[in-house]
Amino acid sequence: MLLSSTVNPAEIINQLFPNLWVFIAHVIATIILLILLSKWVYNPFRKAMRARRQKIQEMITDAADKQTKATIKEKTALEMLTTAKVDASSIISEAHAEAEAKKHNLLDETKKEIVHLNEQARKELAKEKEQYQDDIRKAIINTAFDAAEHLLEKEISKEKHQKIIEDFIDNLN
Amino acid sequence: MNNKSLIFANLIPDETQSGMGAWSYTVLLPQLITIVITTFIIMMLSIGYYKRLKKLGPTDVPGGLVLFAEMSIKWVEQQVVELMGPKYKSLTIYVMYLLLYIGIGNLMSVVGFESVATAYTVPLSMGLVTFIGIYYFGIKYHKIVFFKKYIVNPLELLTQFVPLISISFRLFGNILGGSIIMALFSSLMGFIWGQIPYIGPVDLLSGVTLPFLSLYFDVFDGIIQAYIFAILTISYWALEIKEENNKGSEERVVAVKRKPLSKKELKIAQKA
Numbered sequence: 001m002l003l004s005s006t007v008n009p010a011e012i013i014n015q016l017f018p019n020l021w022v023f024i025a026h027v028i029a030t031i032i033l034l035i036l037l038s039k040w041v042y043n044p045f046r047k048a049m050r051a052r053r054q055k056i057q058e059m060i061t062d063a064a065d066k067q068t069k070a071t072i073k074e075k076t077a078l079e080m081l082t083t084a085k086v087d088a089s090s091i092i093s094e095a096h097a098e099a100e101a102k103k104h105n106l107l108d109e110t111k112k113e114i115v116h117l118n119e120q121a122r123k124e125l126a127k128e129k130e131q132y133q134d135d136i137r138k139a140i141i142n143t144a145f146d147a148a149e150h151l152l153e154k155e156i157s158k159e160k161h162q163k164i165i166e167d168f169i170d171n172l173n
Numbered sequence: 174m175n176n177k178s179l180i181f182a183n184l185i186p187d188e189t190q191s192g193m194g195a196w197s198y199t200v201l202l203p204q205l206i207t208i209v210i211t212t213f214i215i216m217m218l219s220i221g222y223y224k225r226l227k228k229l230g231p232t233d234v235p236g237g238l239v240l241f242a243e244m245s246i247k248w249v250e251q252q253v254v255e256l257m258g259p260k261y262k263s264l265t266i267y268v269m270y271l272l273l274y275i276g277i278g279n280l281m282s283v284v285g286f287e288s289v290a291t292a293y294t295v296p297l298s299m300g301l302v303t304f305i306g307i308y309y310f311g312i313k314y315h316k317i318v319f320f321k322k323y324i325v326n327p328l329e330l331l332t333q334f335v336p337l338i339s340i341s342f343r344l345f346g347n348i349l350g351g352s353i354i355m356a357l358f359s360s361l362m363g364f365i366w367g368q369i370p371y372i373g374p375v376d377l378l379s380g381v382t383l384p385f386l387s388l389y390f391d392v393f394d395g396i397i398q399a400y401i402f403a404i405l406t407i408s409y410w411a412l413e414i415k416e417e418n419n420k421g422s423e424e425r426v427v428a429v430k431r432k433p434l435s436k437k438e439l440k441i442a443q444k445a
Contacts, residue, residue, distance in 0.1 A: 013196045015292050015349070020198045022294040025205050029212040030298075033270050036216060040223040042266045045246050048226055055231035 141165050204292035211278045211289060218242075218273075252404065256411040264407065271299065271403040279348055279395025283387060288395065290348040293341070296402075300341030303406040307336060310413035340405050347398050351390030358386055 144165050222242045229235055235243055249272065250265045257264060278289030289295050311319040322329045362379040 012349075013193065014200045014202060015204075016345075017196045017293065018198055018297070019200065019202055019292060019294045022202055022204055022208070022292045023298060025208045026289075026295050026298050029208050029274070030270070032212060033215055033274060034266060036219050037269050037273075038266050040219040041242070042246065042269065044223055044226050045243060048229070048231075048243075051231040 137169055140169060144168055202292050203287040204289055204295065207278060207281045207286045207289050208295075210286065211274060211281060214277055215273050253407055256404075256407045257414060258411075261410075261414075264410075268403045268407060271406065272399050275299075275344065275399035275402055276396050279399065280392065282348075282352065282391045282395070288348045288352065288391075290344045290398065291352060293345045296341040296344040297337075299344075299402065299406075300337045303340055303409055304334075304337040306406070306410045307413060310410050314413055336405075336409050340402060340409075343405075344398050344402050347394060351394050355383065355386055355390055359383060 145161070148161070148164065218238075221238055225237075225239045226235075229239065246265070246269065249268050250262060253265050253268055254262055275290060278295075282288045308319075323333075359379050362382055363376050366376045366378045
């Protein structure tokens with residue numbers, strides 16, 4: 001608010017026309033303020049802005065680096081997971097195949113064993129049968145000899161005797 | 174009377190004198206105190222900002238004065254860059270000075286001091302800087318062509334002072350006009366209050382009405398005039414730069430048009 005003295009024409013005239021002291025004060029104030037605003041306000045402001053921008057840039061770069069690393073790690077982990085899955089699948093199928101093969105082998109072996117055992121049993125049976133037949137034949141021969149000796153009470157040749165027995169046995173069969 | 178006594182004579186205005194007889198370039202005007210106080214306030218604000226800013230790290234969040242100052246500086250810088258280009262970013266300091274000096278200098282009237290702009294010496298001095306700036310940028314960008322307009326049209330010699338008169342008188346007239354209106358309104362309120370009998374010496378009518386007028390004439394008008402002065406200054410300077418830049422861009426367009434097409438380009442053009 002202008003003071004009431006402003007209404008005084010002399011005062012207005014002096015305010016309108018150049019004044020030495022005001023000019024000197026204004027020039028000094030201008031110089032001081034320009035230096036001051038430059039040194040204490042604008043330059044520190046720009047310096048602070050630069051520092052902030054640099055820090056933000058660093059943070060962005062750091063975040064980008066971390067993201068890249070994370071992406072690489074994620075990719076590696078995914079690859080590892082895929083490989084592990086493939087490996088696991090391969091191991092399972094291999095184990096499955098191996099088990100199948102073993103199963104087949106075992107079955108084959110068992111079958112062979114059974115066949116072999118059967119064969120062996122049959123052979124033994126046949127052998128025992130033969131043995132028994134042989135024993136029976138011998139027993140019959142002996143019995144026949146005894147019977148013949150007793151019944152005929154006469155000497156017969158060995159060949160004739162043998163023939164009689166064999167005929168007897170053949171008749172038995 | 175020697176030279177020294179000539180300078181220090183008439184330190185107090187002679188109220189008996191009238192017209193040009195009352196003028197003395199050595200009279201002590203009340204605006205002197207306003208200039209000193211304004212400078213002191215800006216100094217305090219700058220120191221306050223600087224000290225607070227020093228304490229802040231690059232990752233700290235600014236607040237209060239620092240935040241307000243940074244937003245304001247950024248805004249001023251943006252205005253300068255938009256009008257004059259990034260090359261003249263450093264002129265932000267001068268625009269900041271204009272805004273603070275005129276703005277705070279005008280706001281001083283709220284607390285009873287004279288506005289700095291009510292002494293025409295101040296707007297004239299700042300206007301002269303703007304005026305010299307116009308010449309500086311004009312000569313820098315247009316070289317000798319800058320003076321060509323005075324030869325073609327001598328009336329330009331008169332119009333060239335328009336920016337100086339316009340910019341300085343706008344500020345001076347607005348602030349002084351506002352002050353005179355305030356003074357007249359105050360007298361009117363006092364007169365009306367005086368007509369009411371048995372009411373006492375306290376002018377309540379002025380006390381109620383004048384703050385609202387002061388809000389407009391001292392605060393709003395004071396800040397607006399600071400903004401207008403600052404923007405006009407860089408606009409005048411930018412005008413000289415822009416004219417040169419526009420001319421340059423036109424030449425570039427012509428150069429691009431004149432560039433002959435290569436055989437390959439011609440074939441493509443024909444096929445198209």
